[in-house]
Amino acid sequence: MKKTSEKMRRKATRGRTGAEPAxxxxxxxxxxxxxxxxxxxxxxxxxxxxxxxxxxxxxxxxxxxxxxxxxxxxxxxxxVDSVVSNREEPELEPSDDIRKALTSFAEQRMRVVFSKRHRELLGLIISERDRFPDIARLYYERGPQRSHDLLVEYMQALNQRNLLDISSADESAEFFIGMLLHHWYIAQLYLRPTSPTAEERQHRAAHVVDRFLEAFDSSDRKSRRGRERGAQK
Amino acid sequence: MKKTSEKMRRKATRGRTGAEPAxxxxxxxxxxxxxxxxxxxxxxxxxxxxxxxxxxxxxxxxxxxxxxxxxxxxxxxxxVDSVVSNREEPELEPSDDIRKALTSFAEQRMRVVFSKRHRELLGLIISERDRFPDIARLYYERGPQRSHDLLVEYMQALNQRNLLDISSADESAEFFIGMLLHHWYIAQLYLRPTSPTAEERQHRAAHVVDRFLEAFDSSDRKSRRGRERGAQK
DNA sequence: GTCGAAATGTACGGTACAGTACGTTTTGAT
DNA sequence: ATCAAAACGTACTGTACCGTACATTTCGAC
CATH class of the missing domain: 1.10.10.60 (Homeodomain-like)
Structure with missing residues (x-):
């Protein structure tokens, strides 16, 4: 056993810790x-x-x-940890232009949720939920939960400034996201679907925001009723 | 070999076929x-x-x-076939009392979808979706698809009689069901939750129907705005 | 080029499980 | 009581796969 100084130096420069790759x-x-x-x-x-x-x-x-x-x-x-952690974070630009803010948020969520990567991830997490419940929880908190909280926060702020007419921000956020995602979400789970195109996403985002504001925004009420009337299947 | 008449009668009634259990x-x-x-x-x-x-x-x-x-x-x-086939069918009493019809439909769906049995079934179907894609499709068609179609049919009928103000019955149905189910549906998938109580289901059904009619029913507009105001978290 | 650590390849132990074989027991009709 | 079909139970075959052992090769710093 010789203690040559070179080796010691080398070892020192690396600063290796037990677990991490040297x-x-x-x-x-x-x-x-x-x-x-x-x-x-x-x-x-x-x-x-x-x-x-x-x-x-x-x-x-x-x-x-x-x-x-x-x-x-x-x-x-x-x-799974790396995939979940490297996902695109939910974002909501808290603009005063409610329609714009909500639409942009909606489109971003759909882009993430209906991506191929995400679809695969969902199946994996649900399948192994019993084996790795903590992973499922981690995903839930970083994904749906976080997105929900973000929306609630925004809505509460708007509500306090009387820009929105909401009795429960929590419930409103649930409704908004449900309208936006649910139908395609289950199709994604049970069939093996192709992701919606950018056009389809925009279309849906616009409709959801319209309906949502119609039900929740007191000032905006009944305004665009005519415009919507024509161009839908 | 004696042929006592009782026994021959019995055998004749059986009518055995090759595959089926005799x-x-x-x-x-x-x-x-x-x-x-x-x-x-x-x-x-x-x-x-x-x-x-x-x-x-x-x-x-x-x-x-x-x-x-x-x-x-x-x-x-x-x-899976037997479980899927023996499930409670979605039902929608096509009453003219829209609120009542929708509420009852909503409560029934939630009772089924958030039952323990259904929760287990979902996990199973999703987990084995790749191994048995036809089973997943069968479930989708008999469950969500069927429920959706039922709702669409009802809404179209109402719309034609001008009892509802809808541009796309398809989309409206998607929104209704999304508002109703999505939030708890996701929680059910990723966490291992307890099913909502009957009270919670009623509460939610009422709120969803309220909001839905507010956005879609031209006659009903703005009527119950005050009442809702108080009793929500 | 030399040396030690890291990476490789191969082979193996142990186990769990789908599906089969077959001799024995139970059942239910006559 | 008798007899054939159905059910049983046990043991076995083959396979897939996780995780380990170990002898050999590659790499990277001096």
């Missing part, structure tokens, strides 16, 4: 594994995706995989 | 197996439920099971 090489390996696992898990689910398949796709070896992720479940957690 | 005994065995399989599949999912477990619970033997259901997948199909 070198660039390690990071790269780990990333490759995570990527392969993500693709396979999203496509095939947990039970149907074998470690061997992940190893083969990642190009690495089984032992390496297990040196980074102690178990299949841990790898799964890491995958 | 005797009472067979029917009973099959039913026991199906029941056990239903319970286990609904609770644990497809992959997690083993044939041996089903056999054990049904009290029968493996060979018997395989004599009725050629494969695990076939048994699963039979299970």
């Amino acid at each position: 070198s660039t090489r390690g990071q790269e390996r780990q990333a490759r594994i995570l990527k392969a696992a993500t693709e396979l898990f999203l496509k095939g689910g947990y039970g149907e995706t074998s470690i061997d398949a992940i190893v083969e796709r990642s190009g690495g070896s089984k032992a390496t995989l297990y040196s980074y992720f102690p178990t299949k479940g841990a790898l799964f957690r890491a995958v | 005797s009472t005994r067979g029917q009973e065995r099959q039913a026991r197996i199906l029941k056990a399989a239903t319970e286990l599949f609904l609770k644990g999912g497809y992959g997690e439920t083993s044939i041996d477990a089903i056999v054990e619970r049904s009290g029968g033997s493996k060979a018997t099971l395989y004599s009725y259901f050629p494969t695990k997948g076939a048994l699963f199909r039979a299970v």
Whole structure:
């Protein structure tokens, strides 16, 4: 056992901590594994995706995989965690132009929720809900919950300034999002649908905002009734 | 061999066909197996439920099971098929009292959709959507689709008689159901929630119908605005 | 180029499970 | 009581797969 100073220096510069990948090489390996696992898990689910398949796709070896992720479940957690965390955050520009703000929010939500990636993610999370309930909860809080809270906050602010006529901001937000998403959401869950086009999303966003304001905005009431009348199936 | 008349009569009444279970005994065995399989599949999912477990619970033997259901997948199909087919059908009493009709419809839908049985069924169907896409489609058509169509039909009728002011019955129905179900539906999917109580369901049904009529019923407009004002969180 | 750590490949242990084979027991009609 | 069909139970086959062991190769810093 010799203590050569070079090695000690090297070790010192790295600042490695037990868990985290030390070198660039390690990071790269780990990333490759995570990527392969993500693709396979999203496509095939947990039970149907074998470690061997992940190893083969990642190009690495089984032992390496297990040196980074102690178990299949841990790898799964890491995958879903990264996917959930790297998703587009819900945003709501708190403009005074209510129609514009709501429409933009609506379109953004639909773009995210009805994307291919999200569709795969949903199936995965629901399928493994019993095995990994904490993951399902994490998703719920970062996704639907967060989006809901954002909308509630905005509506409460508007309500206090009498720009909106709402008895319960909570319920109004639920209604708005329900109108917007529900129908396509279940189709997405049970059929294997194609995502709506940008046009369809815009169309729907506009209609939902119209109806919503019609029911909730006292000043705006009955204004655009004529315009809507013609151009719908 | 004596031919006593009683027995011949009995056999004649049976009318056995090749596939179908001949005797009472067979029917009973099959039913026991199906029941056990239903319970286990609904609770644990497809992959997690083993044939041996089903056999054990049904009290029968493996060979018997395989004599009725050629494969695990076939048994699963039979299970989901029976559960889906024996569900409560969506109903809509086409009364002229719009509020009453919609409210009753709404409460019925929620009672079904947020029942424990239905919650389990959803998870199962979504989880195995890739393995059994036809089953998912069957469920969708008999459940959400059917309920939607029913509502559309009703709304179109009302619209033609100018009792409702709707540009697209399709869209209106989507909005109504979305307002009604979406929020709790999602919670049910991602968390492991308790079903809403009868009171909560009534409360929500009333609110949804109110808001809906406010946005869509030209005659009813602005009538109950004051009443709603107080008693909401 | 040298050396140690990281990565690889392969093979294996252990286990869980779908489906089959077959000898034995139960059932229910005559 | 008798007899055939149905049900049973147990053991077995084959397979898929998680996780480990280990001997060998590659990499990257000096």
